[in-house]
Amino acid sequence: MWTKQHKKRHLGRLVTPILAAIFFAYFGYHVVNGDLGIEAAKGFEQRRIERLAELEDLIKQRKDLEREVALMSDGSLERDILDEKARYALNVSRIDEIVIFK
Secondary structure: OOOOOOOOOOHHHHHHHHHHHHHHHHHHHHHHHOOOOHHHHHHHHHHHHHHHHHHHHHHHHHHHHHHHHHHHOOOOOOHHHHHHHHHHHHOOOOOOOOOOOO
């Protein structure tokens, strides 16, 4: 008759909980500090706010340019707009004029 005697090891009971703790610790760290984690989300939000402000500035500039183009291209070319643009582009003014740049 063959008998098999086993030594009881208590270490075997700890393998699964230790592996689970390592697994959760690894992924928990990356949830907070990873490329797409909570800390990175704060940076994404800050960049989104900055870009929204930049977008508002660009929209305002575009509206100003569209208004100027409408004044110059409606068929009746405004002489003062044309004069203003030419002076600004050529950097010239008369002696008796005061030039204020925006």
